[in-house]
Amino acid sequence: MTNQRLYIEKKDTIVNLSIDNNNNHYKFNIEQQNQQDSAKDDVITIPSQLPNYLTSPNQVFIIDSIKSGTGRSSSSSNDIYHTIINPLFKLLDINYQYFKTISSKSISKFANQFNPQYASTIIFISGDTSINEFINGLPTGTTNDNNKISIFPIPNGTGNSLALSLNLQDQLSALTTLLTSTNPPHPLHLYTIQFPTGSYLSLHNEKHSEITHKLNFLVVFSWAFHASLVADSDTPELRKHGLERFKIAAANNLNQEQKYDAECYINSKKIDGPFAYWLVTGSDRFEPTFEISPHSDILENGFYLVAFKTGQDIMKIMYQVYDKGNHINNPDVIYEKLIPGDEIILKTKNSSSIRKRRFCLDGSIIVLPEQEEHEIKIQIGDYIHNNWQFFIIH
Numbered sequence: 134m135t136n137q138r139l140y141i142e143k144k145d146t147i148v149n150l151s152i153d154n155n156n157n158h159y160k161f162n163i164e165q166q167n168q169q170d171s172a173k174d175d176v177i178t179i180p181s182q183l184p185n186y187l188t189s190p191n192q193v194f195i196i197d198s199i200k201s202g203t204g205r206s207s208s209s210s211n212d213i214y215h216t217i218i219n220p221l222f223k224l225l226d227i228n229y230q231y232f233k234t235i236s237s238k239s240i241s242k243f244a245n246q247f248n249p250q251y252a253s254t255i256i257f258i259s260g261d262t263s264i265n266e267f268i269n270g271l272p273t274g275t276t277n278d279n280n281k282i283s284i285f286p287i288p289n290g291t292g293n294s295l296a297l298s299l300n301l302q303d304q305l306s307a308l309t310t311l312l313t314s315t316n317p318p319h320p321l322h323l324y325t326i327q328f329p330t331g332s333y334l335s336l337h338n339e340k341h342s343e344i345t346h347k348l349n350f351l352v353v354f355s356w357a358f359h360a361s362l363v364a365d366s367d368t369p370e371l372r373k374h375g376l377e378r379f380k381i382a383a384a385n386n387l388n389q390e391q392k393y394d395a396e397c398y399i400n401s402k403k404i405d406g407p408f409a410y411w412l413v414t415g416s417d418r419f420e421p422t423f424e425i426s427p428h429s430d431i432l433e434n435g436f437y438l439v440a441f442k443t444g445q446d447i448m449k450i451m452y453q454v455y456d457k458g459n460h461i462n463n464p465d466v467i468y469e470k471l472i473p474g475d476e477i478i479l480k481t482k483n484s485s486s487i488r489k490r491r492f493c494l495d496g497s498i499i500v501l502p503e504q505e506e507h508e509i510k511i512q513i514g515d516y517i518h519n520n521w522q523f524f525i526i527h
């Protein structure tokens with residue numbers, strides 16, 4: 134059970150928030166006056182003056198991606214929006230618009246019609262993919278002040294790498310950070326990939342939609358073993374297992390040779406494959422203890438290549454990742470930093486089999502067309518995309 138007591142200065146009221154970690158059930162209650170006079174030392178004060186990004190003229194939106202993580206049903210006690218966020222925001226007089234997903238296209242559609250009057254704050258109750266879908270779904274913005282978007286993740290997905298990289302370990306601590314942070318929102322850096330014509334987004338291992346323009350990622354772009362785990366575990370059956378779904382898919386993948394032929398170039402430096410593991414990431418961890426890139430800082434512009442070749446003991450290296458990111462000291466692991474101005478190109482070979490041409494983009498699976506060779510270039514962008522300026526609340 135995780136508990137949090139908040140003192141709402143504006144209303145001179147203490148509220149108790151709790152989450153039962155076993156079943157994800159939330160509770161919200163307002164303390165009686167006589168209890169309030171007792172121990173006030175363990176409370177977090179929510180000041181009367183909330184951060185600018187939650188007050189007018191900023192427009193606040195909440196996107197509730199209800200199938201993220203193990204999913205949740207509306208108005209039940211595992212629904213953090215209705216149980217906690219809605220009553221808390223009402224108490225704090227925060228004006229916002231609530232948007233709940235109804236399909237796998239909801240977030241892209243919401244993004245495509247997004248046309249705020251002022252700078253906006255978007256709070257995601259989701260994992261990483263939902264945030265990625267929003268950013269990639271936006272139309273071209275104007276260059277007025279209304280193009281500033283501050284994003285905040287309340288971690289509810291299977292993969293919550295963005296939140297974890299900001300040290301937001303759970304929903305309640307994320308909420309208090311959102312309400313009390315004194316840091317100005319920081320530029321949120323994006324990385325861009327042009328996929329070959331004919332590439333498509335795959336959902337539950339079926340073609341979902343064609344990729345028609347460059348796509349951005351926020352936290353991870355992967356191929357080989359990592360992309361296979363994400364793709365293979367994307368079934369309704371395995372999704373029920375939450376984070377365990379990756380472990381189940383990993384066990385299945387370890388029964389097959391992990392051989393992905395390619396050459397990789399960082400600027401003019403060539404790195405020969407074949408690879409078993411290959412990904413680039415700007416975040417330091419994918420799970421609370423899976424420290425995939427200990428030197429990454431999500432607030433910096435740049436990312437790391439983490440890769441190793443076929444023939445290495447995959448599980449041994451994965452355990453090193455869980456051991457405080459110790460894999461980066463393993464001479465068989467390639468760990469390279471890329472900064473603005475650098476570029477990375479992956480040239481795949483013998484990749485006509487579908488398992489060899491699946492990529493993971495912040496949790497989405499992109500399948501390249503059926504060809505023996507592909508070339509993918511990843512560019513380090515900045516925090517501006519399609520005229521929108523992105524910031525992260527931290």
Ligand SMILES: Nc1ncnc2c1ncn2[C@@H]1O[C@H](COP(=O)(O)OP(=O)(O)OP(=O)(O)O)[C@@H](O)[C@H]1O
Nearest residue numbers: 201202234235236237260261262263290291292496
């Ligand atoms: N009502 C819905 N019906 C179908 N799909 C939905 C619905 N709501 C959200 N989704 C989709 O579910 C996915 C949730 O991804 P998100 O990253 O937020 O959570 P997740 O559990 O971490 O998933 P992953 O780890 O695979 O990225 C998104 O692709 C989103 O569009």
